[in-house]
Amino acid sequence: MLGFISARQAGLDDPLRLRRAESTRRVLSLELNKDRDVERIHGSGINTLDIEPVEGRYMLSGGSDGVIVLYDLENLSRKPNYTCKALCSVGRSHPDAHKFSVETVQWYPHDTGMFTSSSFDKTLKIWDTNTLQPADVFQFEETVYSHHMSPIATKHCLIAVGTKSPKVQLCDLKSGSCSHILQGHRQEVLAVSWSPRHEYVLATASADSKVKLWDVRRASGCLTTLDQHNGEKSKASSEAVNTAHNGRVNGLCYTSDGLHLLTVGTDDRMRLWNSSTGENTLVSYQESSVSFCFDLKDFF
């Protein structure tokens, strides 16, 4: 470590090397924090968490019993041992609480006055944080698996919703109705995510093994369907068989600069994609890859 710092100081190494070495070292020595704890409110499993992007002080959690709890993460006591308190919650007795499990909660990206939650009871609710009343409710025909609102959007207030139906719905906050439907998937849509780089680009992942990138301004369909074999993208290929994984695609995550997209699937693989060209970068994330580098010569 000191070697890296002195090399950086002398100009022998470029700055990225020290940054990578130190962040890798910290990630590999990640441990559970023994001093901080969170007050226990939920009675059953917690499905989703979100920390507000403005200050990083308030956290929301959604449980499989339909309860949503709001926590304050700031340590105001002078002691290092601290339990984060729950400020308020939308419990089972709340008249507008979700009836079934809450799948996704997300803070409104621009301030903490509002948050959204979606649940297996086929609704997406927009909550006012101060009064804890739903300001709006969107009803769907099928159970809602996931929703996401763009963190950088200034020109639109669309929430992308992935449900059991193959159509991705975009709900507009300003008008209070579902303004778009994106057609293209053949089975349920398990995850949706807006790009942190382009406010109109959306990625959706479905149980039919496909991941599609959409520009919501375009009327004619998705931009690309990601192909794990990096086949040809010509006019002759219809992209109908391009699969991102060999099983269902469970989760999607953009890197913070929006240049790469990570997808995970039920084929036990995690894949990294270049989000502008849609090509598979072929980076492998298996820890067992190092374990059997044996030399065939010292064998028999």
Place this chain on the structure above:
Amino acid sequence: MASRRRSGRFGKHRPGPEAVEAALREAAELFPRRSAALPALVLRHQLYGLAGDRTAVDRHLNRLQAEGRIRLLHLGLGPDTVAVVGAEEYRETVLRAVEGSPSAPLVRRFLDGVRPLLSFERGQLEEMGLKDCDVTQLVAAGVLTVRDAGSWWLALPGAGRFIRALLHGRKQLLAAVRRSRHREVLQAELGQRRARPSLGLRYVLLDLLGAELLRSVPTTSGPLLRLAET
């Protein structure tokens, strides 16, 4: 100090294309050349262990395929299992397999115009001048395998024998490990067990380790093979 190579956990030198090429050659040598009907087939996951880095192997193989020096084939062992074979050898083997049959000129036309892809769709095949009846003939000849309605994998005719031998060899080795008292066998002792796969012990072992059906644990008496928990 300027010339000192940075080494250590974070400065580990990533195996480059030369390592992947060396691994390819090594694995190809392990393939038994009993008959001339089959070219030296290497499975992609066998290279992961020899080269040590999956990313480098995948990227180098993709580059070689784009340059047209190798072909990646689908064998039918699973959606992820891909076989690597030299482009010239593949062409010779396929032509030899269809020699004398009425679809030989069609196969030749396909091989001349085929692009370096693993999977083909109807539109791409039409661009090459192949109609539906031609595609049916190619599937019957074994050059293409059905993937989905309107899309096909590139395949090797006559690969059935190889797949049968590989699966049999896999079963033999796995049974040998399972039969041992603690379900684990030292790699050096594996030859003493009743396992004589026709493809060669080292070839099948590389395949099992790459497909992660067996796990290799380093011990003081050499690597130990254990069944992967599923």
